[in-house]
Amino acid sequence: MSLDVQALRAQFPILDQQIDGKPLVYLDNAATTQKPQAVIDALMAFYTQCNANVHRGAHHLSDESTRRYEKARDSVAAFINAGAREEVIWTSGTTEAINIVANGLAQKLNPGDEVVATELEHHANLVTWQQACKKAGATLKIAPIFDSGELDVQAFEALLTDNTKMVAFPHVSNALGTVNPIVELTRMAKKVGAWVLVDGAQGIAHGGVDVQSIGCDFYAFSGHKLFGPTGIGVLWGKKEVLENWPVWQVGGEMISDVTYQSATWGALPNRLEAGTPNIAGAIGLGAAVTWFDSLNTDDVRAHEQQLLAAATEQAQALDGMRIIGTAPEKVGVLSFMLGDAHPADVGFILDRQGVAIRTGDNCAQPLMKRFGIPGTARASFSIYNTLEEVDMLFSALKKAKMMLA
Ligand code: PMP
Numbered sequence: 001m002s003l004d005v006q007a008l009r010a011q012f013p014i015l016d017q018q019i020d021g022k023p024l025v026y027l028d029n030a031a032t033t034q035k036p037q038a039v040i041d042a043l044m045a046f047y048t049q050c051n052a053n054v055h056r057g058a059h060h061l062s063d064e065s066t067r068r069y070e071k072a073r074d075s076v077a078a079f080i081n082a083g084a085r086e087e088v089i090w091t092s093g094t095t096e097a098i099n100i101v102a103n104g105l106a107q108k109l110n111p112g113d114e115v116v117a118t119e120l121e122h123h124a125n126l127v128t129w130q131q132a133c134k135k136a137g138a139t140l141k142i143a144p145i146f147d148s149g150e151l152d153v154q155a156f157e158a159l160l161t162d163n164t165k166m167v168a169f170p171h172v173s174n175a176l177g178t179v180n181p182i183v184e185l186t187r188m189a190k191k192v193g194a195w196v197l198v199d200g201a202q203g204i205a206h207g208g209v210d211v212q213s214i215g216c217d218f219y220a221f222s223g224h225k226l227f228g229p230t231g232i233g234v235l236w237g238k239k240e241v242l243e244n245w246p247v248w249q250v251g252g253e254m255i256s257d258v259t260y261q262s263a264t265w266g267a268l269p270n271r272l273e274a275g276t277p278n279i280a281g282a283i284g285l286g287a288a289v290t291w292f293d294s295l296n297t298d299d300v301r302a303h304e305q306q307l308l309a310a311a312t313e314q315a316q317a318l319d320g321m322r323i324i325g326t327a328p329e330k331v332g333v334l335s336f337m338l339g340d341a342h343p344a345d346v347g348f349i350l351d352r353q354g355v356a357i358r359t360g361d362n363c364a365q366p367l368m369k370r371f372g373i374p375g376t377a378r379a380s381f382s383i384y385n386t387l388e389e390v391d392m393l394f395s396a397l398k399k400a401k402m403m404l405a
Pocket of ligand 1: 030031124170172222
């Protein structure tokens with residue numbers, strides 16, 4: 001079986017529009033994915049049928065809102081094969097999820113301790129650890145990549161010592177598309193007894209994430225890159241680790257007993273979820289994972305690989321186009337430079353032709369510096385993109401090349 005892409009596209013109302021008289025070609029999926037009708041309907045149903053605060057109402061709407069909200073947690077727990085539902089902590093996104101872990105880590109680190117990350121990091125999985133290390137007087141070590149964008153796994157392993165307390169790496173690089181061997185990296189980090197956080201922002205939308213089989217302690221992702229709403233994300237953590245992790249924000253929902261002078265914390269998941277949560281967002285994300293789970297993961301991957309292969313072939317044939325990121329294991333991300341043209345100019349010309357891509361430093365300035373470039377133009381593919389759209393990208397690029405020559 002292969003994906004019925006036209007039937008899929010029909011479920012995404014936003015895709016059916018023209019930009020300046022040209023059909024929209026949406027190739028900025030690594031920044032955020034579009035939302036299927038199932039997710040839009042779930043959000044609409046929440047606000048039109050049962051909007052109320054969760055966990056505290058003595059009335060029907062609150063009960064129904066709580067039921068949908070907690071059902072969404074069950075859906076996400078099943079989707080990533082969490083060991084228990086309370087291991088799923090709602091956050092505002094990957095960034096907040098990593099901040100929760102880094103903030104707690106800063107309280108656990110001592111001078112001389114080490115944190116290991118990689119050259120591939122998004123700022124969210126780098127600046128967080130920099131700050132934690134600075135607060136604690138610990139050292140941040142960065143594992144190198146090869147020029148292809150593939151992680152140098154041997155060099156990574158060589159950085160791990162008995163002082164390593166936390167190891168963090170992306171499942172998939174947003175800038176280059178590299179897929180890391182996360183099970184192998186986790187196994188190496190576990191040999192020195194470190195905690196492991198996988199930044200799953202880009203890994204989650206390709207299907208088949210099983211947090212238990214990875215063996216990591218934390219896996220973070222955002223709803224909006226998984227066909228869900230913005231403002232909602234997940235920190236998954238092993239129960240025994242989360243139970244002992246310093247609390248993040250304090251306030252309502254997360255407490256057990258409070259006096260005017262002190263407070264004790266509640267149980268998971270609430271102890272890490274202070275305040276009124278993003279109820280609609282969680283429900284929307286629950287709908288998104290249920291929707292995405294109905295697709296066959298092998299079909300999803302095969303389709304993305306087909307798009308990537310077609311795009312790579314055309315890129316290699318286009319004079320002056322330099323692909324940044326050629327690791328053997330990649331998702332559907334094509335980062336590139338077009339001759340000497342500034343990526344922003346390329347993006348602008350493509351936009352006039354209805355083609356939406358990302359341009360800039362990809363929130364990975366150190367990585368761009370490593371390649372000696374200001375940034376890239378980046379086309380990123382999702383399940384609803386077609387081979388015709390790859391062709392449209394390249395005819396727009398040829399026009400851009402002529403205009404910028
Ligand atoms: N890590 C990676 C690899 C990402 O691609 C992103 C989003 N671009 C983030 C972290 C941060 O995600 P968010 O902005 O949704 O918190």
